Amino acid sequence: MSDGPNEGEIEISAFGPGLGESVVIHIGRGEWTIVDSCRNPATGRPVAVEYLERLKVDCATAVCAIVITHWDSDHIRGIGDIAAACPNAVVWCTSAIDNAEFDVLLDTEHDQPGSTAGRLRELVHLREACALRTLDQPGIDWTSSRKRLLLRRGSEKLPQRELWALSPSAHSVTLTKHRLAHVFSETSGPLADEVKRMSRNDASSVLMLCVGDRGALLGADLEHNSDKRCGWLAAIPVGCELGVETDFVKVPHHGSDDAHCEEMWSDLLIARPAAVVTPYRSGGNALPRETDRDRIRRLTDRGYLTSPELTKPDDETLLHLVDEIDAVRLEGDVGHVRWRRPMAEGGRWTVELNEVSCAI
Amino acid sequence: MTDSGAVRDDLRILWVDDDADWVDGFAGELRDESHEVALVPSIDEAEQLLTLHAFDVLILDQKIGSADRGGTALVGRLKQGTFGKLNQHSSFLFFTGSDEWVKQSDIDVECLDGFLGIEEKGEVFSDFIGLYLERAIPNPHCPHDDPAARERAPVAPVSTVRVENWQGTVTEIEGAKFQARLWAVDRAAPEYDAWIALSRLTEAARQDLAVGATVLLRVDAHDGDRTRSVRSELTLLPAPHVDKAELTKALERARRRRGET
Numbered sequence: 001m002s003d004g005p006n007e008g009e010i011e012i013s014a015f016g017p018g019l020g021e022s023v024v025i026h027i028g029r030g031e032w033t034i035v036d037s038c039r040n041p042a043t044g045r046p047v048a049v050e051y052l053e054r055l056k057v058d059c060a061t062a063v064c065a066i067v068i069t070h071w072d073s074d075h076i077r078g079i080g081d082i083a084a085a086c087p088n089a090v091v092w093c094t095s096a097i098d099n100a101e102f103d104v105l106l107d108t109e110h111d112q113p114g115s116t117a118g119r120l121r122e123l124v125h126l127r128e129a130c131a132l133r134t135l136d137q138p139g140i141d142w143t144s145s146r147k148r149l150l151l152r153r154g155s156e157k158l159p160q161r162e163l164w165a166l167s168p169s170a171h172s173v174t175l176t177k178h179r180l181a182h183v184f185s186e187t188s189g190p191l192a193d194e195v196k197r198m199s200r201n202d203a204s205s206v207l208m209l210c211v212g213d214r215g216a217l218l219g220a221d222l223e224h225n226s227d228k229r230c231g232w233l234a235a236i237p238v239g240c241e242l243g244v245e246t247d248f249v250k251v252p253h254h255g256s257d258d259a260h261c262e263e264m265w266s267d268l269l270i271a272r273p274a275a276v277v278t279p280y281r282s283g284g285n286a287l288p289r290e291t292d293r294d295r296i297r298r299l300t301d302r303g304y305l306t307s308p309e310l311t312k313p314d315d316e317t318l319l320h321l322v323d324e325i326d327a328v329r330l331e332g333d334v335g336h337v338r339w340r341r342p343m344a345e346g347g348r349w350t351v352e353l354n355e356v357s358c359a360i
Numbered sequence: 361m362t363d364s365g366a367v368r369d370d371l372r373i374l375w376v377d378d379d380a381d382w383v384d385g386f387a388g389e390l391r392d393e394s395h396e397v398a399l400v401p402s403i404d405e406a407e408q409l410l411t412l413h414a415f416d417v418l419i420l421d422q423k424i425g426s427a428d429r430g431g432t433a434l435v436g437r438l439k440q441g442t443f444g445k446l447n448q449h450s451s452f453l454f455f456t457g458s459d460e461w462v463k464q465s466d467i468d469v470e471c472l473d474g475f476l477g478i479e480e481k482g483e484v485f486s487d488f489i490g491l492y493l494e495r496a497i498p499n500p501h502c503p504h505d506d507p508a509a510r511e512r513a514p515v516a517p518v519s520t521v522r523v524e525n526w527q528g529t530v531t532e533i534e535g536a537k538f539q540a541r542l543w544a545v546d547r548a549a550p551e552y553d554a555w556i557a558l559s560r561l562t563e564a565a566r567q568d569l570a571v572g573a574t575v576l577l578r579v580d581a582h583d584g585d586r587t588r589s590v591r592s593e594l595t596l597l598p599a600p601h602v603d604k605a606e607l608t609k610a611l612e613r614a615r616r617r618r619g620e621t
Contacts, residue, residue, distance in 0.1 A: 019551065044548035100614035107610060112600035117572040118529045118541075184604070184611055191602040192572025196531065283532075283539060283553045317549065318524050318579040319542070321590045324557035325577075327542065331550035 001354055004055040005340055008158055010211055013338045014250060014276040015047040016306030019330040020074040021278035022048045023218060023250060025209060027152060027161045028343060032057060033065040034089070035207065035218055036075040037082050041331040046078030049085050051336070063089040065150050065163065067143065068126075069220035070094055070204040073119055074280060080125030087137050091130060092149050095142035096168050096176035096203035101184060105195065117192035143205040145169045145238050158343055159212030166206040166238040167222055171229035176203045201253060206235050208242055211343050215244030217268060219252030224261035232261035239268045247273050248339060248349065251303070254280035255288030255296055255360075265299050274349040275303035276337045277360055281330045293360050303360035304351060307335030332356070371493060372396045372414065372502045376406040376431065377421040377455070380582040380589040382481065390489070401582065403434055410443040414501035415450050417476070417493065422456040422465070431456065432465035439472050451496040454478040521582050528554070528575040530599075540575045556594070565596040572599035 004026075005011040011026035020038030027033055034048045043050065052059050063086035069075055071094075083091055106127060109120040130139050143149060143165040154160035168176070176198075183194045204220035217239065224232040232252075239246070247270050253259030255277040277296065280287040286309070288296070296303050319327040335356035341347040373390060377383045378401040387397045398413070400406050403424055409415075418438075420431030431454055441448050453476035454462050454469070462469060462478050469475055476492045498504060528540035536559070542552045556575070558566060574597040582589045615621045 017550070040548075041550040042548055100611055100618055100620060103614045103618070104607065104610045107614070108602060108607065112602065114529065114572060114574055114597075115600040115602050117531065117599070184607055186604070188604075190570060190572065190599065191607070192570070192599050196571055281553075283555075317544075317552070318522065318581045318590060319526070319552055319554065319577075321581065322577075322579055322592045324560050325554050325592075326556075327552040327554040329550050329552055 001336060001338055001352055002054045004057065006342070008343050009340050010161075010209075010216075010343050011338065011340045012209075012216055012248060012250075012276075013051065013336060014278055014306050015051065015334055015336050016278035017041055017047070017331040017334045018279055018307045019281045020077055021254075021306070022046065024048045024051055027064075027150070027163075027209070027211075028158050029152075030057070030062055031152070032063045033067065033150065033163065034063060034082055034086070035067045036069055036220075037077055037079040038074065038334075039078045040334050042333070046082050046085075047334050049078075049082055059085045060087060065090050065092060067092040067149065067163075067205060067207060068094070069207070069218075070200045071097060071120070071123055072200050072221060073122070075221070076122040076126070079122050080127075080129045083126050083129040084132070087133050090138040090149075091126065091140045092143045092165075092205070093140055094168055094173075094203050094205045095144040096173045098142045099177055099180065101177070101180035105180075105183070105191075108191065115191050116195040119195050143168075144173060145234065146241075149207075154212070160210075161343075162210040164208045164210065164238075164242060166208055166235040167220075168203045168205060169230050169234035171227075171234065172202045172231075175230065176200075201259075202230055204252075206239075206252070208239050208244070208246070210242055210244045212345070213244055215239075215242060215246035216248035217246050217264075218250040219259065219264070220250075221253040221259065223253060223256075223259045224264075232259070232264050236261070236263050236267055245270055249273050249275050251275055251277045251296060253287070254278055255292040256280075257289075257292055257295070260292075260295065272300045272302060274339050274351065275300045275360070276306065276339070277303060278306045279308075281328070283328065288360075296360055302349075302351070304337040304353060304357055305335070305360050306337050306357050307332055308356075308358050368416070368496075368498050368504060369394045370396070370504055371416040371496060371498065372504075373398070373417045373419060374406060374409060374413075374415040375399050375419040376401075376403065376424060376434065377419070378402065378424050379421065379481075384589075386489070395493075403430075406434060407437075407443060410438060410447050414446045414499050414503075416499045416502055417496045418447075418450055418452040420452060420454050420456070422454060422458075422461040430461075430465070432462055432467045432469050435469055435472060436467040439474075446501050447499065449497075450474055450499050451476050453492050455481055457481055521580060523581075524579045526552075526575075526577040526579070528577070530569065530571055530573040530575060530596075533569060533571065538569060542575070542577065560594045561596055568596055568598035570599050573597060574599070 013024045015022045023035040025033045066089045109116045147165045150163035152161040201221040204222040207218040209216040333356045336354040338352040341349045422431045451474040459478040525545040526542045528542035532539035576595040579592045
């Protein structure tokens with residue numbers, strides 16, 4: 001899968017080694033956007049950069065935007081390296097962390113590595129990479145609901161392309177700021193514990209890529225609850241306002257049922273959309289569960305997983321031989337699901353899989 | 361061949377045995393007596409060392425890997441000159457599970473130049489080793505009387521010792537165990553979540569156990585054809601102490617920086 005798309009072709013490539021995800025988008029005319037980051041366990045490098053290099057894309061000039069949907073570790077591994085490799089890309093972060101409290105957490109992790117249990121280490125690296133940019137290069141900007149991150153005017157050959165954030169809602173941002181403020185209060189516990197407990201998914205930036213009158217929904221890890229001020233019930237009306245026919249979805253939160261919202265499928269998406277799910281593993285937990293896969297299969301027969309259950313024997317390291325240590329491997333080979341379609345009217349999505357990825 | 365006839369306490373010994381746990385202790389005793397011992401767990405590695413270095417004595421197990429490539433076959437090839445002349449006349453003895461294994465071999469090792477004996481593995485071994493070594497004829501190619509040469513050309517380290525260094529962060533503590541997210545320190549590798557028994561920590565280290573604490577884990581494995589011995593060392597570094605008062609001051613500074621106050 002080392003052939004590049006045509007200038008007039010949109011591509012959404014989803015990558016996942018089993019823990020973590022990264023989405024690479026061709027928005028036409030050789031311009032690219034990267035959403036979130038994961039590393040290739042075999043090389044330690046960001047998969048997005050490795051992929052673009054395979055396509056012989058010059059990351060320094062061709063990547064115009066990097067979006068960090070939220071700061072969970074499975075979405076930001078290698079993000080600093082991406083920012084360094086793509087110095088002309090605007091780095092978009094959720095506005096929930098645009099505050100003094102989060103600045104201090106980053107400063108603390110920088111000055112005392114490990115003080116946030118390593119959760120903010122990658123963002124410290126990101127901040128350093130952006131600080132090294134020159135004044136004429138873009139820096140970090142903030143996403144929030146109804147914010148347009150990117151606009152490419154239409155021409156005779158190509159329709160208009162826009163990238164919109166459908167979340168986080170103002171309420172989610174406020175909630176996150178309250179949680180952050182608690183970290184500094186007298187009643188809070190050790191810093192690492194507090195940071196670990198902070199929910200991040202409800203501050204996720206869900207994105208809608210609009211190409212002409214058609215859309216592609218990138219669901220981040222946004223979860224669903226009954227509160228209309230946050231989560232999917234707040235994001236869906238924003239998406240509907242865009243008035244596009246959405247025929248692609250990156251299923252939110254690794255297909256988990258806590259992110260399943262009927263209205264997302266019925267109000268935002270056409271029937272049987274093209275879909276991709278990136279798995280997640282941590283300790284004994286794995287997403288999507290079999291029930292999640294069943295549910296998604298009922299909603300679309302065009303859904304794919306970047307990587308299935310790990311099947312390789314766990315003998316690549318010595319960890320499994322150590323007494324009283326029960327180690328679970330979180331990552332395998334990097335799965336790649338590549339969707340492409342011509343931007344011209346009537347263009348259809350076609351999918352390609354590498355040897356790791358599979359149908360859901 | 362030169363026969364010095366002298367009994368030496370600085371023999372260079374190649375020990376070929378895939379039962380690392382059994383061999384390690386005896387090899388240590390020999391080293392304490394000033395002998396130089398190279399331990400290898402496979403025939404392949406023994407062949408490599410025999411080509412590169414001179415040895416006074418070979419101590420061999422019979423059943424290593426496949427039967428046709430055991431200790432007797434190795435000695436057979438050595439004496440035919442397959443590995444050159446460096447060790448063609450070296451002394452050798454068998455320490456193996458059963459002397460019958462050696463005697464049933466196609467090669468009559470007792471008739472070969474340098475044969476010292478066959479001993480069955482057992483606790484009496486260390487009592488006999490000195491007697492066998494006294495009968496060994498020093499190999500003139502070994503740099504016995506030239507410490508500088510010995511230093512210049514030490515016996516190659518055993519190549520099948522594998523070391524992994526992992527670092528991690530404690531993410532959960534639950535009952536008698538804790539969970540850590542581990543990543544490899546010196547190579548690119550998948551990450552792991554590991555549940556680790558509290559019993560792996562010393563009493564003092566347990567006092568420092570908290571979410572955010574750093575785990576350092578070193579694992580050494582000695583691989584043989586049929587066996588593998590594993591040692592591990594776990595160290596816990598306490599989570600950095602973050603002073604709340606300092607944090608509050610930092611927050612005030614950050615707010616001023618942002619023009620929020």
